[in-house]
Amino acid sequence: MCGIHLARWGGALMNISDDKMSRAWMGAAPTAPPNPSLYLDTVRATAFAQSYKARSFESLSVEPGALLLDVGCGTGDDVLSLARAVGPGGKVIGLDKNPAIIAEASRRAANAGLPVEFQVGDACRMEFPDNSFDGCRSDRAVQHMDNPERAVAEMVRVLRPEKLLVITEPDWETLVIDPGQRFITRRVANFLCDQCVREGWIGRRLWAMYQRSGLIEISVNAEAFILTDLVSADRIWGLRRHALRAQQAGVISTAEMDAWWRELEAAHACGQFFSATVGFMARGRKPASCPSETWRRDHSAA
């Protein structure tokens, strides 16, 4: 393979691995987590991510002049996209608990001339007053939070009445990989879902969390993210990294790890590797009338 790897989704192909990105991925220790900005840029460069992110923006029904919140905003590229939609009379705030990623988001926004602000903060304990925002979103962040239920309740609390909350998350138990011996693949996939992500079942749980949070007009959509090259799947889903961790934890043996990875590489070499996971997008509206004290008592988990 040359330095070009393709992510395939719904017939759309996109180069997710230009030379600069490939160079940046080189040299990382096999079991170490990737650089967060590089990881997020790699995902964002796929046709699938660009498509679902565009749909998540549309789902917020953004109006010019709106004040929006992106919770777990990472490098802030989605904040910039939304800021173009709200225009100069509006504003988009990006919140993330990682000070380093907020510094990177601020750096990326510095010369954009857009109405944005970045803050370090915890989604589970946000300092914004009740009923502050005309829309709130979170993209692949709730799965990493200590208390997803509390985070959703917080997002609803800071939304203005009648405004929308849109959350997009994968469900890691939907990860499918071919080829590979079933028992090894299942052990690796279950290890990834149960041990490597804080809430690997977040995708399927959004529906009930939205119901409990008191939102109305709730809908959940799902879409498969398909990757047919091993290099992209490895970068985006951390296949080898998580399998090596599973091996270190004694979930699979060294021989099983080696055989499994060789089989995936062989399939990749002849264009037969396949993998996919399902991403969910949940949308709900805050009811028109809801006294804030009642809301806090009834819907904010301790």
Ligand SMILES: C[S@@+](CC[C@H](N)C(=O)[O-])C[C@H]1O[C@@H](n2cnc3c(N)ncnc32)[C@H](O)[C@@H]1O
């Ligand atoms: C996978 S990244 C997604 C970033 C961005 N939403 C995107 O789509 O590119 C998850 C982000 O959630 C942030 N995060 C995790 N837990 C958080 C919390 N409790 N409060 C705020 N941000 C959090 C992480 O620091 C990380 O930047």
